[in-house]
Amino acid sequence: MSALEVEGLVKHFEIGNGLAFWKPKRAVRAVDGVSFTVQRGETFALVGESGCGKSTTGRMVLRLLQPSAGDVRFEGRSIYDLDHHELRVLRRDMQIVFQDPYGSLNPRLTAKRILEEPLEVQGMAVGAERKARIGELLRLVGLTPAHGDRYPHEFSGGQRQRIAIARALSARPKLIVCDEPVSALDVSIQAQIVNLLKDLQTEFGLMYLFIAHDLAVVKHIADRVGVMYLGRLVEEGSKQTIFAHSRHPYTQALMNAVPRPVPGLRRERGTLGGDIPNPIAPPSGCHFHTRCPFAVERCQREAPALETIAPGHRVACHRHAEIAPVSAQEQVRESAALYRKRLAIFDAARAAISAESAA
Amino acid sequence: MNAVQAIATPAATPPTRATIWRRLLADRAAAVAALLLSVLIVAAILAPLIAPYDPYAINLGKAIRTPDGENWLGTDATGRDIFSRVLYGMRLTLLMGVMSVLVGGLLGAAIGVLAAFYKRIDGVVMRVIDMLLAFPAILIGLAAAAIFGPGLGAVIFALIFATVPDVARIARGAAVGVASQEFLEAGRAIGLSDRVLLWRYLALNCASTIFVFLTLRFGQVILIGSALGFLGLGAQPPTAELGMMAADGRGLLFLAPHIVTIPCVFIFLIVLAANVVGDALRDVLDPRLVA
Numbered sequence: 072m073s074a075l076e077v078e079g080l081v082k083h084f085e086i087g088n089g090l091a092f093w094k095p096k097r098a099v100r101a102v103d104g105v106s107f108t109v110q111r112g113e114t115f116a117l118v119g120e121s122g123c124g125k126s127t128t129g130r131m132v133l134r135l136l137q138p139s140a141g142d143v144r145f146e147g148r149s150i151y152d153l154d155h156h157e158l159r160v161l162r163r164d165m166q167i168v169f170q171d172p173y174g175s176l177n178p179r180l181t182a183k184r185i186l187e188e189p190l191e192v193q194g195m196a197v198g199a200e201r202k203a204r205i206g207e208l209l210r211l212v213g214l215t216p217a218h219g220d221r222y223p224h225e226f227s228g229g230q231r232q233r234i235a236i237a238r239a240l241s242a243r244p245k246l247i248v249c250d251e252p253v254s255a256l257d258v259s260i261q262a263q264i265v266n267l268l269k270d271l272q273t274e275f276g277l278m279y280l281f282i283a284h285d286l287a288v289v290k291h292i293a294d295r296v297g298v299m300y301l302g303r304l305v306e307e308g309s310k311q312t313i314f315a316h317s318r319h320p321y322t323q324a325l326m327n328a329v330p331r332p333v334p335g336l337r338r339e340r341g342t343l344g345g346d347i348p349n350p351i352a353p354p355s356g357c358h359f360h361t362r363c364p365f366a367v368e369r370c371q372r373e374a375p376a377l378e379t380i381a382p383g384h385r386v387a388c389h390r391h392a393e394i395a396p397v398s399a400q401e402q403v404r405e406s407a408a409l410y411r412k413r414l415a416i417f418d419a420a421r422a423a424i425s426a427e428s429a430a
Numbered sequence: 431m432n433a434v435q436a437i438a439t440p441a442a443t444p445p446t447r448a449t450i451w452r453r454l455l456a457d458r459a460a461a462v463a464a465l466l467l468s469v470l471i472v473a474a475i476l477a478p479l480i481a482p483y484d485p486y487a488i489n490l491g492k493a494i495r496t497p498d499g500e501n502w503l504g505t506d507a508t509g510r511d512i513f514s515r516v517l518y519g520m521r522l523t524l525l526m527g528v529m530s531v532l533v534g535g536l537l538g539a540a541i542g543v544l545a546a547f548y549k550r551i552d553g554v555v556m557r558v559i560d561m562l563l564a565f566p567a568i569l570i571g572l573a574a575a576a577i578f579g580p581g582l583g584a585v586i587f588a589l590i591f592a593t594v595p596d597v598a599r600i601a602r603g604a605a606v607g608v609a610s611q612e613f614l615e616a617g618r619a620i621g622l623s624d625r626v627l628l629w630r631y632l633a634l635n636c637a638s639t640i641f642v643f644l645t646l647r648f649g650q651v652i653l654i655g656s657a658l659g660f661l662g663l664g665a666q667p668p669t670a671e672l673g674m675m676a677a678d679g680r681g682l683l684f685l686a687p688h689i690v691t692i693p694c695v696f697i698f699l700i701v702l703a704a705n706v707v708g709d710a711l712r713d714v715l716d717p718r719l720v721a
Binding site: 130133135158159162163165166167169170171174175176177178179180188189192193235238242 | 611612613615616617618619620621622630631634635
């Protein structure tokens with residue numbers, strides 16, 4: 072049994088018509104039947120363009136948002152069956168780290184108070200023990216107890232994110248939903264925070280639901296990856312599978328869009344054209360058919376189901392069998408050969424010039 | 431501690447009330463205004479001790495005197511000492527201002543913050559508030575005077591009634607802004623109750639906005655209250671109240687202009703000082719600016 076089971080999650084946001092109250096209400100289908108599981112100690116990454124529903128999914132997993140349908144089971148129990156008291160106890164086990172460290176800390180509280188709050192609510196670490204625990208938490212995330220008396224605005228973005236991580240850790244959770252925890256930070260700080268998250272995972276056996284759109288970060292931290300498009304999971308598999316043998320055209324386009332530090336690399340398949348469609352009126356059939364280079368008539372009619380094509384590898388595409396897996400490494404290798412050839416030509420030309428000037 | 435250590439030690443001083451005061455007083459105009467306001471308030475509180483004469487003692491032999499050594503601010507049509515009457519008048523005027531701003535502010539802030547937090551009641555509550563906003567304070571004052579009879583109570587009621595919707599609007603706006611930040615959700619994720627979220631997360635983060643608005647509002651309230659007094663809807667003669675004192679003297683405007691002018695100058699001073707202090711507080715109270 073998986074520690075976290077997400078089954079058929081659906082979230083519709085109703086949007087008003089302003090004063091035109093007689094018109095039928097329309098709904099944004101932010102999340103449209105998402106299922107996945109996460110094992111203990113594992114990092115499951117949800118990736119996709121902004122607006123694809125990955126953050127909404129993360130919030131429903133924590134019961135910060137009420138789903139329109141579907142269920143989330145944590146250690147075998149549905150988190151939506153819990154009463155008020157049980158929910159508070161559950162909050163110990165599951166925590167969240169937000170994207171924007173400038174908005175996720177209460178500006179009125181000192182760092183110490185921010186870390187104390189979860190302990191207070193949960194009635195954990197009473198008295199002198201609490202002070203020690205707060206110091207320990209600050210040290211865990213690379214700060215010192217002296218930082219505890221400062222207010223959030225006195226910290227840098229990276230330090231704030233460390234405090235947010237310490238807050239998430241304070242009640243000793245088993246699952247942390249990381250909602251784009253590094254995308255608001257500088258690249259150099261990103262690496263520090265990602266490594267910190269990895270270290271904490273090894274130390275405490277944490278389970279991460281890692282929501283991101285930066286594939287470089289995902290490649291570094293994830294064990295398994297789920298790719299979302301317009302509220303649906305289109306492909307899911309181990310990191311190796313997704314990065315080297317992806318079968319869904321959308322995943323392939325995403326992989327293709329990752330910048331690679333290889334000079335002269337030519338993109339074989341064009342990156343995706345067009346915008347993400349309007350989620351109020353998503354395309355019929357497969358949501359992706361409007362932008363898919365492989366779309367056929369069937370894709371407009373019929374929504375593909377998530378099919379298991381290899382152990383631990385699921386794809387939702389009618390034509391997955393016909394589409395060759397794309398491997399990023401091969402492209403790099405090929406272009407590296409081209410690059411070497413060009414370097415050789417350049418060297419020869421330079422040798423010729425210097426020989427000429429010497430003569 | 432030597433200089434190197436001093437630099438190496440992080441300045442871990444949180445913003446305290448003392449810092450806020452220091453920053454406020456660093457603003458020259460605000461410091462003068464704050465001083466003026468405190469002098470006026472203290473003078474009003476200590477009126478029975480300071481006032482040289484009984485504010486209600488009629489002395490027709492001394493009627494309509496211009497300011498001199500005996501009556502510092504002169505006397506009115508019935509020979510009452512204007513300085514003493516101003517001191518007593520400020521008590522009522524300030525009381526009126528403080529009461530309506532405090533009660534109206536608390537009610538309005540509570541309504542606004544609750545509406546922002548519980549989205550279900552938001553629409554209904556704010557439409558009601560919009561309706562109340564349509565009534566000018568003077569009109570409410572007239573209605574209140576018609577119902578309760580003219581008097582200070584009716585004026586305070588009207589001013590509270592007029593303050594609540596304005597404050598509710600401001601508070602809701604501030605609270606919606608605060609609620610859209612992720613720390614509210616973070617608070618919910620760690621299991622905090624609605625009560626704690628409402629107070630520690632929402633209300634305290636809107637407090638400076640609301641407080642500044644109320645300081646500015648204080649001046650307006652006193653102005654409206656004085657206008658109601660001038661119209662005869664407020665405190666009744668012979669009670670000393672600044673607006674009513676101005677109304678009293680208007681028959682002698684050309685003969686003895688000081689009877690009208692002096693209470694008006696005090697109203698002006700209170701309103702001006704309150705506005706300057708409010709403006710300065712807005713700059714000082716923002717926690718992100720307090721370093």
